[in-house]
Amino acid sequence: MVAQEFTVDLDKPLVFQVGHLGEAYEEWVHQPIVSREGPRFFESDFMESLTRTVWWAIPSIWLPVICYFVLKSVRMGHTLSEVALIVVGGVFIWxxxxxxxxxxxFHIKTKSYWGNTMHYLLHGCHHKHPMDGLRLVFPPAATAILLVPFWNMVKLFSTPSTTPALFGGGLLGYVIYDCTHYYLHHGQPANDVPKNLKKYHMNHHFRVQDKGFGITSSLWDRVFGTLPPSKVAKKI
Incomplete structure (x- = not known):
């Protein structure tokens, strides 16, 4: 007897449904629904509110934090030019x-109930609903939690006086990334550089979803051989 395939009801909260897709989740989540209207995730209004973030909250919250850490390195004896170089290094690390x-x-393959559920919350929802403007940037509460291990990681390979600026640079890289990501989905670039970057990222969403992992640049895709092919054969 063949088990009946599970069908996701898009009119109901999605998070606790997608786990039931099992092995079919991978194909389902990479079939995008292009709509600015985002789906509902949870029955609870409180839980639902935690999944929605306006893009401008990211620079508003984190730029003052970045300034605090950068100035901390200045107060610990580094010159402005030294701190600037350290911050650039932090951005590069990011x-x-x-x-x-x-x-x-973000592109780990899952098929278990909780694996699918967690992947959908982390990144799958973005591929399923790529134009959902309130789920394009990372919720600040989740970012704050992840900054703790990032701080500890930076401390491992830097001195006490350079750690704050390097950490601030990494956080600045994250802010640039999240704002760039939002712009690539909802902005209308007029110049060649952002136009090409938007095309590159849309290619990742709609043509070759297992290539082109860079958001702010294609640098590491070039280094690690994950550049998408220039032309993709049409499926017959």
Whole structure:
């Protein structure tokens, strides 16, 4: 007897449904629904509110935090030029972290109930509903939790006086990433550089979803051989 395939009801909260898709989840989540109207995730209004974030909350919340950490390194004896270089180093470290997380965590393959559910919350929802403007940036509460291990990681390979600026640079890289990501989905770039970046990211969503993991640049895709092909054969 063949088990009946599970069908997701898009008119009901999705989070606790998608786990039932099992092995079919991978195909389902990579068939995008292009609509600015985001789906409901939870029955609870409180839980639902935690999944929605306006893009401008990211720079509003985190830029003052970045300034605090950068100035901390200045107060510990570093010159402004030294701190500037350290911050740039932090941004560079973020670009590698951005690529790594997107490739190996956000695109991890799952088929168990809780695996599918957690993946959908983390990144699958973005591929299913790529134009949902309130779920394009990471909720600040979740970011705050993840900053703790990031701080501890930075401390491992930096000195006490450089750690704050390096951490601030990494956090700045994250802010640039999240704002860029929102713009690539909802902005209308007029210049070639952002136009090409938007095309690159839309290609990841709608043509070759297992390539092109860079958001702010294609640097690490070039380094690690995950550039999408220039032309993709049409499916017959």
């Amino acid at each position: 670009t590698l972290l951005e690529y790594t997380l997107h490739r190996f965590l």
